[in-house]
Amino acid sequence: MKEKSGNDRDKNTLLSMADNPNFIPGIYNYCDRWCERCPFTLRCMVYAMEKEAFPDQKSRDINNKEFWQKIQQSLVLSNELLRDMAKARGIDLPSVLPEEMARKRRMHRKEAEQTPIARQARLYSIGTGEWFERHEQLFKMTEEILTKEARLGIKEPELTTVNILEAVEVIRWYQDQIWVKLMRALHGEDQEEELDDDELQDFPKDSDGSAKVALIGIDRSIGAWTQLSENLEDQSGSILDILANLGVLRMKVEERFPRARSFVRPGFDQEI
Numbered sequence: 001m002k003e004k005s006g007n008d009r010d011k012n013t014l015l016s017m018a019d020n021p022n023f024i025p026g027i028y029n030y031c032d033r034w035c036e037r038c039p040f041t042l043r044c045m046v047y048a049m050e051k052e053a054f055p056d057q058k059s060r061d062i063n064n065k066e067f068w069q070k071i072q073q074s075l076v077l078s079n080e081l082l083r084d085m086a087k088a089r090g091i092d093l094p095s096v097l098p099e100e101m102a103r104k105r106r107m108h109r110k111e112a113e114q115t116p117i118a119r120q121a122r123l124y125s126i127g128t129g130e131w132f133e134r135h136e137q138l139f140k141m142t143e144e145i146l147t148k149e150a151r152l153g154i155k156e157p158e159l160t161t162v163n164i165l166e167a168v169e170v171i172r173w174y175q176d177q178i179w180v181k182l183m184r185a186l187h188g189e190d191q192e193e194e195l196d197d198d199e200l201q202d203f204p205k206d207s208d209g210s211a212k213v214a215l216i217g218i219d220r221s222i223g224a225w226t227q228l229s230e231n232l233e234d235q236s237g238s239i240l241d242i243l244a245n246l247g248v249l250r251m252k253v254e255e256r257f258p259r260a261r262s263f264v265r266p267g268f269d270q271e272i
């Protein structure tokens, strides 16, 4: 009997994971990838796979050569599995994307990048990075005030500190993700339009799911900026400008993807 190669063993491990009824199918497609805060880690196949591939801090270090080798291996493996599954159904997948299809994808991506929604989300991402650079001094000043309050035993400096740290963490987490998810929604929407309507009408649209994740990121960012403005002595009014811009972006996304809010994300929006 022929001995199984390492690759076959990896494929089998992946397939047996995919068969595990404990995992919620597709839950990882519409999450915010904040696994440390996710209540579904034990029900998520991607989390299990990542834990197996990157068990410790060192293996997750992006400066580590092994990290990138693992990423490459898992991409090759997923590609092979996809091909095996297609072959089993009598479909022969081309090894490279046909030029016409690749050209269309590039075109859709460029079009998506130029939409007012994508441009505003990109500006938000860049602007947020710049805001934190410009306000370094404000954070230092606030830290000094809070340290003084703690020494004098007045007010609630611990609570204020927790509120600020939490708000910053949330803002930083979603800062780029809002744009990334909106790009996926806009790009996906173009591709969905190319398909026959009948093919799609019974299925929830991936573009709505991605837009929903972006909207949740915007909601949470608005909450976090509000929390930051309540706990920092920012006299410049710059946070209010950011909040106003995020509010407009949220409105535009809801207009463009009117069914996004009602999209049911596997796991997160279901009774489990």
Ligand code: SF4
Binding pocket: 027, 028, 031, 032, 033, 034, 035, 038, 039, 040, 041, 044, 045, 046, 047
């Ligand atoms: S569903 Fe939860 S555990 Fe899985 S990838 Fe998303 S955030 Fe991480």
